[in-house]
Amino acid sequence: MSRGEKTTADVVRVVVGDHGVRGHGECVPYPRYGQSVDGVIAEIESVRPALEGGADVDDVQDLLPAGPARNAVECALWDLGARSGRRRASRLLPAHTPLRPLVTAFTISLDTPERMAAVAASAAGRAISLLKLKLGGDGDPERVRAVRAAAPHARLIADANESWSPEQLSSFAPVLAGLGVELLEQPLPADSDDALTGYDGPLLLSADESCQDAASVAGLAGRYAAVTVKLDKTGGIIGAMATLAAARDAGMRTMLGCMVATSLSMAPGLVPAQLAEFVHLDGPLLLARDRHPGLPYDGARVSPSDAVWAT
Template identity: 55%
Template sequence: MTSSPSRKLAVSIERWPIAGAFTISRGAKTEAVTVVATVSQGGLIGRGECVPYPRYGETPEATLAALEAMQELVAGGMDRTSLQRVMPAGAARNALDCALLDLEAKSAGQRVWSLLGRPAPRPCTTAFTISLGTPEAMAAATARAARRPLLKIKLGGDGDDARIAAVRKAARESELIVDANEAWAPDNLEFYLAACANAGVTLVEQPLPAGKDDALADIKRPIAVCADESVHDRGSLQGLRARYDAVNIKLDKTGGLTEALAMADAAQALGFEIMIGCMVATSLAMAPAMLLAQQARFVDLDGPLLLARDRDGGLRYDGSLVYPPEAALWG
């Protein structure tokens, strides 16, 4: 009886220039730093990409080290179920979870959605992000993207009423969603929500800091409010219903597609609308999230569109329409 060939885990840090700069309330950056996990076995290779996020205390170097510490377990045949117990939710587990799924699909000769018993993903419309800036700069950037059907507007506190008014003037037909990245406060919450409602915004993402968002339960929300930094995996869903109408599911928060799919099902059962989000990264990081996009009211998978270049064989984008991945990329 011949034993199965052993698996090997390799990890690397990659740097991808951003087209211009990407600016939110916490600062600006000009490159996306990703960590890629590659699991190989018997001539087959599975890959997963993650983006360590300083907001959650993650760094590329620490993520690399956390993944390298998994090499012996991966070589010993650790599966995705065991992975959920061994590693905490976060960027590192996301890269490995997605790499193991990719390898599973290739080993089985199936697309990953068939392997998981999920419907085949269809093309979907992604939001396109407008970075934080002055009202004039944001209006100019919005005007260049005004033909896109869904725009995600980064806001940052003081002056956000002027920013969103300028954006709406520059894109009269686009659906607008807003991401404040925790920059508002209880004493200006209702003012800025009203400004967004007046501009016809559909959704406001994470207006208050995580852990300091009780005020959302004490007001009548004029538009839907979505949790991002306040929600990570299934364990963080409980108690959010009084404060939020939707949850933003990101693979780097959930620790991979395995937990993200379970979280999406649980969130819908609790009555939340679903948003699928991303960090600025390549198509390899977006590809697994396409399975989640089928359950989402809002899809925000524009990471590759914000880069100066994407990796070879990346997702196909036709304007704001994004297509499912080819097997050679992932899954």
């Protein structure tokens, strides 16, 4: 990963029950936003009385702020509602929108050009057609060149994770565009977004750390042409749908992304991902061991499954 080597994924799981039926949700606290497992658990415990009193997905929007705690609780309640025969999260989609399998980007972590190229070649051999490259600053053009040579037919997107300077963006963007990179996430630190005002370079820029929820979209106009939406940022499916709608209204393109987590985190994301132009829900593919049962992946094609999470 661009933020350093990661060997474990710390997740928080929420289980809610009603008359013997259980719903499950999962979230990933992110230190970049000052979050911790203990802090998220404390947030969840703070709403236990309301949940035991019958709070539903709509109530949770007011009980918790946008973020991972609300995401896990809301998704658990959606899962419980579907398994209880009340309402499914897929009903949030526009009428007649099918819940269909989607092609997810597959992440190649930041490494030497040679090692990234080897992963890309392996992915191409498994018919994975969309690669997401984690970048980190110096040497990034060489990394992308190596990946392109190893996977000449793959579609490429990239994530700089706030690691570039404005000068690097100016220098690297034409190279990456020439190599077929379709989208670049968060090249500059979020607090340096002013440097992107009026950006008209060759790369489609997507706001990740700069886009937390629907309310943050308006401030991105004129700087980014796309937003990266994650349930752990928006606080669940309802917030994700609102953020996607705000981006579309602003004429921006969209990606539905994820943290490194299990199928229990990916499954709810498949609902708003039906409306996104780019999909990045490959968390389980990066784990040595997923939850059982896990979502069905065929290469990078992922399908909904009520066995994992009732949609």
